[in-house]
Amino acid sequence: MVTQMKTLEDYKNAYKKSVENPEEFWAEQAGNFTWKQKWDKVLDWNFKEPNIKWFEGGKLNITENCLDRHLEERGDKTAILWVPNEPDADDRKFTYKELYTEVNKFANGLKKKGIKKGDRVIFYMPMIPELAIGMLACARIGAIHSIVFAGFSAQSLADRIIDAQAKMVICSDYNKRGAKNIPVKKVVDDALKMGCDSIDTVVVHKNTGGDIEWNDNIDLYLHDMLDGVEDFCEPEVMDAEDPLFILYTSGSTGKPKGVVHTTGGYMIYTAYTFKNVFQYQEKDIYWCTADIGWITGHSYIVYGPLLEGATTMMFEGVPTYPDAGRFWEIVEKYKVNQFYTAPTAIRALMAQGNEYVDKYDLSSLKVLGTVGEPINDEAWYWYYDVVGKRSKPIVDTWWQTETGGILISPLPCITDMRPTYASYPLPGVQPILVDPEGNLIEENGVEGLLCIKYPWPGMLRTTWGDHERCRQTYFSAFPDLYFTGDGARRDEDGRYRIIGRVDDVLNVSGHRIGTAEVENAINTAPGVVESAVVGYPHDIKGQGIYAFVITKGQVDDENAFKKQIIDMVRVEIGPIAKPDIIQLVPGLPKTRSGKIMRRILRKIASGDMSNVGDISTLLNPEVVEEIKKSAPTL
Ligand code: PRX
Numbered sequence: 001m002v003t004q005m006k007t008l009e010d011y012k013n014a015y016k017k018s019v020e021n022p023e024e025f026w027a028e029q030a031g032n033f034t035w036k037q038k039w040d041k042v043l044d045w046n047f048k049e050p051n052i053k054w055f056e057g058g059k060l061n062i063t064e065n066c067l068d069r070h071l072e073e074r075g076d077k078t079a080i081l082w083v084p085n086e087p088d089a090d091d092r093k094f095t096y097k098e099l100y101t102e103v104n105k106f107a108n109g110l111k112k113k114g115i116k117k118g119d120r121v122i123f124y125m126p127m128i129p130e131l132a133i134g135m136l137a138c139a140r141i142g143a144i145h146s147i148v149f150a151g152f153s154a155q156s157l158a159d160r161i162i163d164a165q166a167k168m169v170i171c172s173d174y175n176k177r178g179a180k181n182i183p184v185k186k187v188v189d190d191a192l193k194m195g196c197d198s199i200d201t202v203v204v205h206k207n208t209g210g211d212i213e214w215n216d217n218i219d220l221y222l223h224d225m226l227d228g229v230e231d232f233c234e235p236e237v238m239d240a241e242d243p244l245f246i247l248y249t250s251g252s253t254g255k256p257k258g259v260v261h262t263t264g265g266y267m268i269y270t271a272y273t274f275k276n277v278f279q280y281q282e283k284d285i286y287w288c289t290a291d292i293g294w295i296t297g298h299s300y301i302v303y304g305p306l307l308e309g310a311t312t313m314m315f316e317g318v319p320t321y322p323d324a325g326r327f328w329e330i331v332e333k334y335k336v337n338q339f340y341t342a343p344t345a346i347r348a349l350m351a352q353g354n355e356y357v358d359k360y361d362l363s364s365l366k367v368l369g370t371v372g373e374p375i376n377d378e379a380w381y382w383y384y385d386v387v388g389k390r391s392k393p394i395v396d397t398w399w400q401t402e403t404g405g406i407l408i409s410p411l412p413c414i415t416d417m418r419p420t421y422a423s424y425p426l427p428g429v430q431p432i433l434v435d436p437e438g439n440l441i442e443e444n445g446v447e448g449l450l451c452i453k454y455p456w457p458g459m460l461r462t463t464w465g466d467h468e469r470c471r472q473t474y475f476s477a478f479p480d481l482y483f484t485g486d487g488a489r490r491d492e493d494g495r496y497r498i499i500g501r502v503d504d505v506l507n508v509s510g511h512r513i514g515t516a517e518v519e520n521a522i523n524t525a526p527g528v529v530e531s532a533v534v535g536y537p538h539d540i541k542g543q544g545i546y547a548f549v550i551t552k553g554q555v556d557d558e559n560a561f562k563k564q565i566i567d568m569v570r571v572e573i574g575p576i577a578k579p580d581i582i583q584l585v586p587g588l589p590k591t592r593s594g595k596i597m598r599r600i601l602r603k604i605a606s607g608d609m610s611n612v613g614d615i616s617t618l619l620n621p622e623v624v625e626e627i628k629k630s631a632p633t634l
Helices: 008-020 022-030 062-066 068-074 096-112 129-141 154-164 184-192 263-277 295-307 326-334 343-350 377-387 467-475 515-523 558-572 598-605 622-630
Strands: 041-046 051-056 078-083 092-095 120-124 144-147 168-172 175-177 180-182 201-205 219-221 243-249 257-262 285-288 311-315 338-341 367-371 394-397 431-434 446-452 482-490 496-501 505-508 511-514 528-538 542-551 581-585
Touching: 008 022, 022 041, 022 263, 051 263, 062 068, 062 129, 062 263, 062 295, 068 096, 078 096, 078 129, 078 326, 092 096, 096 129, 120 129, 120 154, 120 184, 129 144, 129 243, 129 295, 144 154, 154 184, 154 243, 154 257, 154 558, 168 184, 184 201, 243 263, 243 295, 257 263, 257 467, 263 295, 285 295, 285 326, 295 311, 311 326, 326 338, 343 377, 343 542, 367 377, 377 394, 431 482, 446 496, 467 482, 496 505, 505 515, 505 528, 505 542, 511 515, 515 528, 515 542, 515 558, 528 598, 542 558, 542 598, 558 581, 581 622, 598 622
Parallel strands: 078 311, 120 144, 120 168, 144 243, 168 201, 201 219, 285 311, 285 338, 338 367, 367 394, 542 581
Antiparallel strands: 041 051, 078 092, 175 180, 243 257, 431 446, 446 482, 482 496, 505 511, 528 542
């Protein structure tokens, strides 16, 4: 088990050591795990190529660390506690022993179907235990899992399958989410018609038993795959730097890229940050409400908690079903100790009124966490006052798909809290602020671009199939620095507050969406000439999506036209990316070199018409006035 800091002194000492002697610091943590062979070298790195290797030569299997090593001490402890969508349906509990057996069987099932070390397996599934079991089964045999959030469209799923050249897709027949019953297998069928030639098998978990189309050549029920398999599977010997998973995420250009995380460093980093940020104690019930389709679910529902022998809860449903008290009903029922959610959920529940919270006994809570987007003052105080009754620490955790684990966060009851500040870096993390020219900003009380100047074990190593894209995206803006894409403020005491993305990436309800992706989708709709997408402040979602669209000639039925655009985005990406506002415009403000001036569009979208700044250098300054005139009042 990793070291748990308990006092401010512990934090200060750990931080100091992690900066002065990072290799010794991380080697000490690595020594707490089961290795089949010790590493040759703790760290080898440069941010130029980039080339980052932690614990090279070390051999291990992460599932031995998540499962096997707990069997003796906590074999009968609940590892996964699953809460279903329907409040009156039965929950499911897997002890560490049971989870171990399920993972071993699933791993043997995968092997039976020819999956081996290095093969890619895509999951397109709801929040059910089979998803966590399947991921771990991949890790057991060294296959690389890539989980696709089940809200993405067939096209998005196909893009990921093709990019990863995956051999297998594992899905359910239907997903239950709130009052909806979503035909997931159908989405997989549609994706497979889009050129996913690498797929040999579609494994279907019978979740609801609803009607699906069946293709004997490719489809296989999960229960049939697992029929008669042995319940022990020898864990594959992995190098610390062998890939563990690929997770696709949006950037400012092009299609989503496959962020690659490797085995050893990710393991140590997620375990260390889980144990410390949530101050997990052996008997605690920990609940992260994220979906496993996002990095938060990977690191803080599955890997981090299981590595530390925790009881981790998985919830199939949504916060507002059957009503806005669902989260709090679950907290009371299972006496949840650590609760980790997104600001969007907090804002949505806040809007429903305090009575939904006040009905329940939340005294079991010890730590409240948030992640994924900036939390505004109002939401922070509501979480603190109404949910936490002014006595529970809030950890506002800042990190990214690329970082693998939390980088900046308060430590509950150890470091202080300042509302809306993610505050101090965790041990091993060396953040800095630079100005747009890359000059280091040393003083406090300033804003700048957030970069990290030294590697940490959980960081991405590459982007799948395109290392140059990784270099270009994260390591080329400023020499020898990892650039996060975020702007941040550092207060007088050195606490960080994340302001938000400074690139063309939107954060809508905590979901990361590239403006270029949405524009590409809109541009494929009939009658569209060109479009520009920007974010604007949205009370619940944090950011909403605002699309400026140039049409081919006059549009007869504006509503029908806009609906067509929205449908196109749904089909190309998924419902999470659909525009909230579409404005039809005669032109887009452009520089003389033809670049869209998004700065101006952002101002207009946020209703700040009087302050669009200098437009004299534009190719077409007159268009700004026209757009302003026809902008809807928000
Ligand atoms: O802008 C930051 C925001 O979410 C981005 C990363 O998104 P993603 O890779 O999807 O990972 C989300 C979950 C780790 C960041 O670049 N972000 C994340 N956490 C915070 C945040 N913004 C402000 N405060 C946070 N705590």
